[in-house]
Amino acid sequence: MKKNLHQLYLTLADYLGPQNWWPADSVTEMLCGMILVQNTNWNSAARSLENLRQVTAFDASVIRRLPNEQLEHLIRPSGFYHAKAKYLRNILTMYQDHFQELSRLQTPALRHELLKIPGIGAETADVLLLYLFDRSAFVADAYARKLFRKLTGQNFTYEQLKLKVELQSDFSPIEAQEFHALIDEYGKLKDDPLNLAERFRFEL
Template sequence: MSPILSKDSNTHSTNRRSNIENNTKKLDVEKLYQTMLAAMGPQGWWPGESKPEIILGAILVQNTNWLNVTKSLENLKTATNFIPEAICQLQREELETLIRPSGFYKNKARAIETVFHWFDQQAWDYEKIKQKYGRHLRSQLLIS
């Protein structure tokens, strides 16, 4: 039997892997994120020039590809210039037509209306929202 396939070699490999796993600290995801954020700063990786555009993109990209989202975002920009008040004033049918390229347009239209009206109730004050909800923002948005 070759040394690579020997029982002893296999045991040695397993022991080495166990030692590595035991000696490796478990990373807390939040701590890792904060460390990376402190070292590299905000990356701005999500495409969009404004927070409302980013919010729209995050809703529209669900269950579709970004190319379809781009078409919907172009429609919304033409119709509203991503002005939150203009988006809130859209009739449901018009919003559905504008975002149709993203698919699931009825559900996404309801989600956009709900999220944008919630932010409107908060006066689109991101700093105040962050102070008020902090780590609970996601759960607050999900129950809206």
């Protein structure tokens, strides 16, 4: 299975090239993007990010001090702006005030602590593990579940697919980051141009 997953990774990498995710110029921008993209598309999140860039230059302390009404106005394009304003403050507080202590935790304990933060669900927690804490985690998002449904003929919940892939892979953190990005970028393409569903039939 490790061989199959690694071959899938190499096939996607050869076709799509290096992704170098997360698409951001700073940690604060990256964290804001992780919250703003929830329950919307990246174009909508990007409009909110641009608003934040213009007003705060992605200074985490400035964002945290913004009046709530102003913050909600800036992130309105990404939807759910009442909740996301709170979640933005939560994730930036975690980064500014607790990053060092969290970084010392083993990955399972770290994920457990991240999931306690309002606004951070399973998918966002795993994205944080990958891109903020540089841990080898698998993000079993909608693109991943759709791809592995094609490859295996099985339907997986988020946690089921995450656990199965992580147990049967040995990706480094950088490879895990690329694998997540490659799966998402491939999932945005029309149909299945590489015919992966025929080339990689396996069970998890």
